[in-house]
Amino acid sequence: MSDVEIGRAKRARRVYAFDDIAIMPSRRTRDPQDVSTTWSIDAYQFDIPFLAAPMDSVVSPATAIQIGRLGGLGVLDLEGLWTRYDDPEPVLAEIRELPAADATRRMQELYSRPIQPELVTARLAEIRAAGVTVAGALSPQRTQELYETVVAAGVDLFVIRGTTVSAEHVSKTGRPLNLKKFIYELDVPVIVGGAAGYTPALHLMRTGAAGVLVGFGGGAASTTRRALGIHAPMATAIADVAGARRDYMDESGGRYVHVIADGGLGTSGDIAKAFSVGADAVMLGSTLARATEAPGGGWHWGTEAHHSELPRGHRVEVGSIAPLEQILFGPSTVANGSMNLVGALRRSMATTGYSDLKEFQRVEVVVAPYSVG
Amino acid sequence: MSDVEIGRAKRARRVYAFDDIAIMPSRRTRDPQDVSTTWSIDAYQFDIPFLAAPMDSVVSPATAIQIGRLGGLGVLDLEGLWTRYDDPEPVLAEIRELPAADATRRMQELYSRPIQPELVTARLAEIRAAGVTVAGALSPQRTQELYETVVAAGVDLFVIRGTTVSAEHVSKTGRPLNLKKFIYELDVPVIVGGAAGYTPALHLMRTGAAGVLVGFGGGAASTTRRALGIHAPMATAIADVAGARRDYMDESGGRYVHVIADGGLGTSGDIAKAFSVGADAVMLGSTLARATEAPGGGWHWGTEAHHSELPRGHRVEVGSIAPLEQILFGPSTVANGSMNLVGALRRSMATTGYSDLKEFQRVEVVVAPYSVG
Amino acid sequence: MSDVEIGRAKRARRVYAFDDIAIMPSRRTRDPQDVSTTWSIDAYQFDIPFLAAPMDSVVSPATAIQIGRLGGLGVLDLEGLWTRYDDPEPVLAEIRELPAADATRRMQELYSRPIQPELVTARLAEIRAAGVTVAGALSPQRTQELYETVVAAGVDLFVIRGTTVSAEHVSKTGRPLNLKKFIYELDVPVIVGGAAGYTPALHLMRTGAAGVLVGFGGGAASTTRRALGIHAPMATAIADVAGARRDYMDESGGRYVHVIADGGLGTSGDIAKAFSVGADAVMLGSTLARATEAPGGGWHWGTEAHHSELPRGHRVEVGSIAPLEQILFGPSTVANGSMNLVGALRRSMATTGYSDLKEFQRVEVVVAPYSVG
Amino acid sequence: MSDVEIGRAKRARRVYAFDDIAIMPSRRTRDPQDVSTTWSIDAYQFDIPFLAAPMDSVVSPATAIQIGRLGGLGVLDLEGLWTRYDDPEPVLAEIRELPAADATRRMQELYSRPIQPELVTARLAEIRAAGVTVAGALSPQRTQELYETVVAAGVDLFVIRGTTVSAEHVSKTGRPLNLKKFIYELDVPVIVGGAAGYTPALHLMRTGAAGVLVGFGGGAASTTRRALGIHAPMATAIADVAGARRDYMDESGGRYVHVIADGGLGTSGDIAKAFSVGADAVMLGSTLARATEAPGGGWHWGTEAHHSELPRGHRVEVGSIAPLEQILFGPSTVANGSMNLVGALRRSMATTGYSDLKEFQRVEVVVAPYSVG
Numbered sequence A, B, C, D: 001m002s003d004v005e006i007g008r009a010k011r012a013r014r015v016y017a018f019d020d021i022a023i024m025p026s027r028r029t030r031d032p033q034d035v036s037t038t039w040s041i042d043a044y045q046f047d048i049p050f051l052a053a054p055m056d057s058v059v060s061p062a063t064a065i066q067i068g069r070l071g072g073l074g075v076l077d078l079e080g081l082w083t084r085y086d087d088p089e090p091v092l093a094e095i096r097e098l099p100a101a102d103a104t105r106r107m108q109e110l111y112s113r114p115i116q117p118e119l120v121t122a123r124l125a126e127i128r129a130a131g132v133t134v135a136g137a138l139s140p141q142r143t144q145e146l147y148e149t150v151v152a153a154g155v156d157l158f159v160i161r162g163t164t165v166s167a168e169h170v171s172k173t174g175r176p177l178n179l180k181k182f183i184y185e186l187d188v189p190v191i192v193g194g195a196a197g198y199t200p201a202l203h204l205m206r207t208g209a210a211g212v213l214v215g216f217g218g219g220a221a222s223t224t225r226r227a228l229g230i231h232a233p234m235a236t237a238i239a240d241v242a243g244a245r246r247d248y249m250d251e252s253g254g255r256y257v258h259v260i261a262d263g264g265l266g267t268s269g270d271i272a273k274a275f276s277v278g279a280d281a282v283m284l285g286s287t288l289a290r291a292t293e294a295p296g297g298g299w300h301w302g303t304e305a306h307h308s309e310l311p312r313g314h315r316v317e318v319g320s321i322a323p324l325e326q327i328l329f330g331p332s333t334v335a336n337g338s339m340n341l342v343g344a345l346r347r348s349m350a351t352t353g354y355s356d357l358k359e360f361q362r363v364e365v366v367v368a369p370y371s372v373g
Helices: A061-069 A089-097 A100-110 A117-129 A140-153 A180-183 A198-206 A223-227 A235-253 A268-276 A323-328 A341-353 B061-069 B089-097 B102-110 B117-129 B140-153 B179-185 B198-206 B224-228 B234-251 B268-276 B324-329 B341-351 C063-069 C088-097 C100-110 C117-129 C140-151 C180-183 C198-205 C222-226 C236-252 C268-276 C324-328 C340-350 D061-071 D087-098 D101-108 D115-129 D139-151 D179-185 D198-206 D224-229 D234-251 D268-276 D324-329 D341-352
Strands: A001-005 A010-014 A021-023 A028-030 A039-041 A044-045 A050-054 A073-077 A135-138 A157-161 A168-170 A190-195 A211-214 A258-262 A281-284 A365-367 B002-007 B011-014 B021-023 B026-030 B039-041 B042-046 B049-054 B073-077 B135-138 B155-161 B168-170 B190-195 B211-214 B258-262 B281-284 B365-366 C003-007 C010-016 C022-023 C028-030 C039-041 C044-045 C049-051 C073-079 C135-138 C157-161 C168-170 C190-195 C211-215 C256-263 C281-284 C365-368 D004-007 D009-016 D021-023 D027-032 D039-040 D045-046 D048-053 D073-077 D135-140 D155-159 D169-171 D192-196 D212-214 D256-260 D279-283 D364-369
Touching: A001 B234, A001 B365, A010 B234, A021 A268, A028 A341, A050 A061, A050 C190, A061 A073, A061 A117, A061 A323, A073 A117, A073 A157, A073 C365, A089 A100, A117 A135, A117 A140, A135 A140, A135 B198, A140 A157, A140 A180, A140 B365, A190 A198, A190 A258, A198 A211, A198 B168, A223 B268, A223 B341, A235 A258, A235 A268, A235 C003, A235 C010, A268 A281, A268 A341, A268 B042, A268 C222, A341 C222, A365 C003, B002 D234, B002 D364, B011 D048, B011 D234, B021 B268, B026 B268, B026 B341, B026 C340, B039 D268, B049 B061, B061 B324, B073 B155, B073 D061, B089 B102, B089 D101, B117 B140, B135 B140, B140 B155, B140 B179, B179 B190, B190 B198, B190 B258, B190 D155, B198 B211, B211 D179, B224 D268, B224 D341, B234 B258, B234 B268, B234 D234, B258 D212, B268 B281, B268 B341, B324 B341, B365 D115, C028 C340, C049 C063, C063 C073, C063 C324, C073 C117, C073 C157, C088 C100, C117 C135, C117 C140, C117 D048, C135 C140, C140 C340, C157 D009, C180 C190, C190 C198, C190 C256, C198 C211, C198 C236, C236 D009, C268 C281, C268 C340, C324 C340, C365 D004, D021 D268, D027 D179, D027 D341, D048 D061, D061 D073, D061 D115, D061 D324, D073 D155, D087 D101, D101 D169, D115 D135, D115 D139, D135 D139, D139 D155, D179 D192, D192 D198, D192 D256, D198 D212, D198 D234, D212 D234, D234 D256, D234 D268, D268 D279, D268 D341, D324 D341
Parallel strands: A010 B365, A028 C168, A050 A073, A050 A281, A073 A135, A135 A157, A157 A190, A168 B026, A190 A211, A211 A258, A258 A281, A365 C010, B011 D364, B049 B073, B049 B281, B073 B135, B135 B155, B155 B190, B168 D027, B190 B211, B211 B258, B258 B281, C028 D169, C049 C073, C049 C281, C073 C135, C135 C157, C157 C190, C190 C211, C211 C256, C256 C281, C365 D009, D048 D073, D048 D279, D073 D135, D135 D155, D155 D192, D192 D212, D212 D256, D256 D279
Antiparallel strands: A001 A010, A021 A365, A039 A044, B002 B011, B021 B365, B039 B042, C003 C010, C022 C365, C039 C044, D004 D009, D021 D364, D039 D045
């Protein structure tokens, strides 16, 4: 730990963002087509280690199905527009047409509509009917209220996702979710987060979760640092949680909890870096919101953007650049890291001589700020 | 102390600004409504740990009253327009209408009008009549001349505020204020500063002050670094003065001198960071100047902006974004850290698992420059 | 090695770009005209240590001849337009006229035309006929297919250049080039790269190469860092490969393998820095693309810009600023480091007191980021 | 020395620019009027420690006289327009009217006019007649040719100034100036530079110079870093040369050689920083070029801007903001560090409790990059 003194009464650790690091070539190279990008968690196998983030601009039932067919996993936000509106299309259209000055306020209104449990059931059934792996996400605050509906509707993977989720939530008024008990009793594997440090992640692993989301609500559309002062640069966050995975595996006698990077993955270069510092899979937001099929229609926003009292994110225009399949598998017609995400990951692994993702976690990285290149 | 060599004949210490650091989540989370933001100094208790800065763009008698009623403390500048003009409203209006090229010169003129002691009395009486805690600020240069007027008018807290105030001011010509003697003889608790280092703050604590302002005249509207070469990044400054508080408490057998961050607090994230490195309270300027009730009417300036010989600050347009109550307590309709300052502080504490401000001073912070997030 | 912890499960080394460093004057100065910039590799001697990069925007048969006559070495890309088209001029013209949005896609098409071996022969013959040193470049992927044509056509120096070339390429499907065997059997000295680290370079040196290109496909027009996450800042890369040169010289009993910096050399200042950290020669792209004779006609692009599936570079407009001779030898009429490249290198050496390039590798450098100067 | 590894074969030292550092307040403060800014070198005393740089945009005979009367020292460039043209005013007028694209080329022509020794004599006589201290500057290249003219004309202080001047210049063709012999034989105190490191400065001190200019040709209008790769950030350069002053004083049994910061002093804050790291005086260019009386008429350029073969600087527009006296002594009507340079220096010293410049060299400085404040 490179510990520095902020002032007489405070010390701090130096941490690193994706932009601070880079991957280094090694003495061996490899053909990109010889590289494997498969990922499996619990009983589920995926050709590509990409989860589409439970955000209304990214995942609809239709895109969840499409992502599943393309080899990844689409996670539907069960507290988003799809479970609040019978037909969310006009609402999505309204959001993308909102003038900038009005956007936050109007989104606060649109998202104040109550969640309808029967829509939760219907949306998940639609995905299940297509034969792909079914995953839905709830916030910790809503999990107790809605999980039975979700489980009854049938999910393969249950995602509990908040900006910061801890194994030990304290509340004087409500009954906080007891994650350990909840996960133990649930028959479905749970992915939970965000966690952005070694200790919080280790505690989440001890709840029995199958995977931990690494993040803190800090993606492309977030202003958490400005609003709360909280920021957990992703390179350090992932490497810390990977350390927790290693130590928990020892402590638990061999249970491997998956580390899923969630947030701040703006380019294919960032995705490669996430694996290079220890991720098993990545949860993608803005990169997939650029697909022509994405429900955001070229706009992107997270749940933080419409928080009723303290919004901590913006609706941002990301553009519609290509069909989802082309964004994932190419061919790319641009050189900015937004297309052929899987091809870029393969090439990054091949250029540094690695043949699978687990090995690629050992690739050499360097600290190289200042220059853009 | 991370000491580096600048060159053969000079060493220096690495110091940190708010932008260099971030707060890290921990293993515990908490409900924001369970968090306490109360602050008390001497016999006075406040629901929120916010002092409005003695600047004409922020505090008028009316806003001092309003801030008091909302749970904070408004500090009136007793050397500003309110004690120089019977009716400062036309002057305030003129200032906000000044063309940029003329602003500094004309403000120098407007502030050259003499202070009228009877206005000091009248303004403080107005605040007292409203039943809120009364606080007024003088510069060290004027304190001897005006303090008897101030004390006679009745203040609960006496603020002595300059860009840099030391316990040991040397003057060949004038009779410098003997702070120790002055504070000892005064019957009113004194808050004094700015101080931006361990030793200067420790000496101020030894004068008997109830609180020390941490700063050096370096807020949003300041150019001290360009003009004088002097700069004391706030994260380090606060942590150093917090170290002096700890050591002085030991040396004095238990006297707790409050550390009040003053300057450079541009967003709710900065406010949370100030507490995270050791502040007991914060003095706010530009963030409150954005209130629709603020006397600056969307403009903000400090006393440095109209210094007669060496102005070291600008009049800056900050905009009028919401009523004061909404800026403090929300709901926020924007995501940039300018609204719901109290709610953001609560959430920052809750997300990291802390329940009161004193505990929150122990939260983990990291050094995370380069990335904006 | 200044090793830092990224997070619990990952460590990294701090590396440096040209922009991070600067050359320091010493106690001696010298006349620029007393400085030697000669360079020799194998049996070939050059007045200036500059290789023109095998890129269609920089080297045509005509400019290869001109560069040779001016004392340097022009390397023709044997997989570029000159070996795909009988008359590439209309294609070059089309490329510079392409609208930005279309450029990548259309270049992918233009470069999909097959390579014609008889054009390889003809282009090399044209250069040889002019009496200058002949050098042509192939990618590792095409070397086996085309090298006999190349050798038969007659080259003095054979360049194998890819973004990242290793001595140990692994392929399940193809037969990878065995560099060691290939170089051993070839009767022509080989320059090979890019390599960007100590170990990869050492392995390339062991193949018997006469020179190693230091780079990773990261020049002015590259987006490798955004697309793949891979980045090897040049100052560290060159200093590492210079370390490999030293150790290999010891290990081999005295074989001196030349270190040729390739990429990221945007100004005459960067060129001087490349030598200051250990380069024996530099391969120039964008700086020479600015010559009025350059085939790019004021535009510049690399092979990465038209990769069929994953383009990792842009066509960039660099402008046509002066004849090649003036760019190399001045007089300069601008002050931005783009003209009189040789004069600037001489002056940099003279100002620091060095008289030849090998000595200049020992000049003091400093780490000086942040300021532009 | 904080030494880092650039790569296997190269180490480097971390160095600091003015922008990287800041001055810290201390436990004592003082009245600005109690501060002394006097400076003396050899037999000459000055009220203010400012030398006007020998640049045609800054010093004419008239401004040299005016600066002398205001308490400083104007140094005339004896190789500039004033010794090449009987009436340089039309030439100065032409330079400020030149279109940007033409400026470098035309200035190369204008400065190719031969120096007329009788003009050297006449210009110095004009200054001497006014009764102020007379100082003129030559480059090392011209010193032998012109110094007898200069000495005969009568100078009090002789300045030898180049971008980088060493005590040990090596030349195969010319007869380099033997500085030690030259200074020993000369009856006039010599100020010589630029030097930017401990060893080069120590060697210059040993020549018998009365003062050393710290710099490398890197002021506001310079592009040395881009063109040559050479850069010597000023904070480190001054602190290194101050170290040489201390060691040379010991070695010489008490000779105090003055350290004069020359270049990169863009604001009053930079000036204060120069003293804070060890300077005895500062040589000012761009800050004085902003005077309404400055011959540049709002434009600024150095000799590097019109170098015949390798220009390494630009003509930059700095504007005419106030009369020279107001720029030096205020009152300032702006807050950007460009006016009341002496008042700002006094206030910087007073705020940190120092009463003379020699003491102020001991003030605490900190490393504080990233934030602007």
